[in-house]
Structures are given as structure tokens and as C-alpha cells.
Amino acid sequence: GNDVDPHTYNPTRNDIAMLEKADVIFYSGLNLEARLADALVQMAGQGKLTKPLTSGVDRGELLEPEEFEGHYDPHIWNDASMWAKTVAVVRDTLVERDPEGKSGYDERGEALEQEILAVHEYAKKSLATVPESARVLVTAHDAFNYFGRAYGIEVFGVQGVSTEHQAGLAEINALVEMLCDRKV
Numbered sequence: 001g002n003d004v005d006p007h008t009y010n011p012t013r014n015d016i017a018m019l020e021k022a023d024v025i026f027y028s029g030l031n032l033e034a035r036l037a038d039a040l041v042q043m044a045g046q047g048k049l050t051k052p053l054t055s056g057v058d059r060g061e062l063l064e065p066e067e068f069e070g071h072y073d074p075h076i077w078n079d080a081s082m083w084a085k086t087v088a089v090v091r092d093t094l095v096e097r098d099p100e101g102k103s104g105y106d107e108r109g110e111a112l113e114q115e116i117l118a119v120h121e122y123a124k125k126s127l128a129t130v131p132e133s134a135r136v137l138v139t140a141h142d143a144f145n146y147f148g149r150a151y152g153i154e155v156f157g158v159q160g161v162s163t164e165h166q167a168g169l170a171e172i173n174a175l176v177e178m179l180c181d182r183k184v
Helices: 014-020 037-045 087-099 099-127 143-152 169-181
Strands: 024-027 047-051 136-139 155-158
Touching: 014 037, 024 037, 024 087, 037 047, 087 099, 087 155, 099 155, 099 169, 136 169
Parallel strands: 024 047, 136 155
Antiparallel strands: none
16 A cells, blocks of 8 residues: 555555465565565465566675675665566566467567666666766665665665664764765
8 A cells, every 4th residue: 555664564364365366476575575475475385376576686686785684685676777687587477377478478578678778778877977976865765775886876874774763863963974074
């Protein structure tokens, strides 16, 4: 629903019932689904075709920030070149479910992947026009690590990794001081 934080979301009985009726379930993966992950694993164990989109991404490309306590950062869509790799997961899963549709899935998958990669190239080109010293993003939720890496932007999150974390006065003061020092 609207205004639901996936990091803290608890599925309802109606949500589970809807998922049980699905032919295929795609989800982001990398622990983004929080408490829904257990239900997805259970459904997969019962033969439901479930696929984490991030399964198509090489683990060597993933970020594992210290604050994530041994988990990968799940916000890969902020780097369009990484998100483009999820298209193959969808395509291959749909072909597995509907082999007769393979040529259509292949064609549309290729088109979508190219469209996403074009967005990536556009972002790189556009953001490169911003003076390097001004390539700073301050955000409430620290979900832009892949964005920063892909497009040469320094990212500072006020809230931190977890949306449950509340920024303290010292953290906010340090951020303001950095912005003033760097004239951002």
C-alpha cells in the first residue's frame, strides 16, 4: 500500500493469500523485503515459482557497507546498469513458465534492457556536467550508495541505512558543518 516502508513491512493474511494465487512472484531480494522474505522462502519451498530480481547480479558488484551488518545493500536500482541485469531474471523466469512465449520475452527483454542502459548512459553524461566539487547528494535515507558509485556522486544519509534509525543532533551538526566547509 501507499506509504509502506519495505524495510519494516509485515505482510497481512490478505497479502499472503494474493501471493499464493500468483503464477510467478518476483521480488527485489537482498533482504529488502524484510519480514516478507520468510513467506517468500516458504512459498518457494512449496513449489511456488519465486525469483529475487537481484539473483542476476554478480555478488562481486554488490556493496556491503559496514552498517548493513554483513548484508548487501539492496538498493541496486539506483545504478541503472546494475538494474538492467534484473531483466534477464524476469525474461528467463517467464520463459521457464511459458516456453512458447520465448521469442516475445527475448525481444521485449532486450528492448527493456537497452532502454535501461540508455538511461544509465544519459545519467552518466548529464551528471558529469556537474562540477566535481558539487557532486554531493544529501538524503534522508542512505539508499544511494550504488547511485554514488555509478555516477561519481558523494552520498550522505541523514537517517542512515535503516529507516528506523533516527538521526541525532550530533549527526545533523556534522553534516551541516561538512556542507558549510565544502560550500555545498
